[in-house]
Amino acid sequence: DTGVSQDPRHKITKRGQNVTFRCDPISEHNRLYWYRQTLGQGPEFLTYFQNEAQLEKSRLLSDRFSAERPKGSFSTLEIQRTEQGDSAMYLCASSPGTSGSNEQFFGPGTRLTVL
């Protein structure tokens, strides 16, 4: 059973560096979501894709953040000029349909530490 996978699982970087995370959704899931989770909080929505189209972006997604989903398969989330406040767990999720009723299946997350 292949679930949502994320790479890398951990990333330590210095302030000012760029980082890129990858998410591979469950095969044939056409919706893909990115969330950010800080310590002691619930995940917060960042952005989502319907196939290759990015349909919504949160205000949390500053200009330093960019996400892509070429060909509607895997997705990447890039953070440019990282800041210490970017330290968090970045979660990816996918769901099979267009209905809001479909549960989202989450990956293991990428933990980012910015020094």
Next chain:
Amino acid sequence: AQKVTQAQTEISVVEKEDVTLDCVYETRDTTYYLFWYKQPPSGELVFLIRRNSFDEQNEISGRYSWNFQKSTSSFNFTITASQVVDSAVYFCALSEAGEYGNKLVFGAGTILRVKS
């Protein structure tokens, strides 16, 4: 605006006790979905249940049960005869049904510690 409140930050129980996790939500939509997820120490969010706003029937799945009450905007989760393996962070979440509204809005989570 959507909002989910989990007022209990942390709960500690002894094994075999029953425990209820509270969830209160706010939304302007008449059609919405409510979810519970479990986040064990490993970190991966695990889906537990989904309810839609038109289905107020309570649900039971093994030791888990859920009580959905639209009148009080609550969707509470009860674990009967808790076990150590139930120790985790539990999140309640809300999703609206609009075309662009499928994002999940999570509460802050409740840490459940079950001691043997």
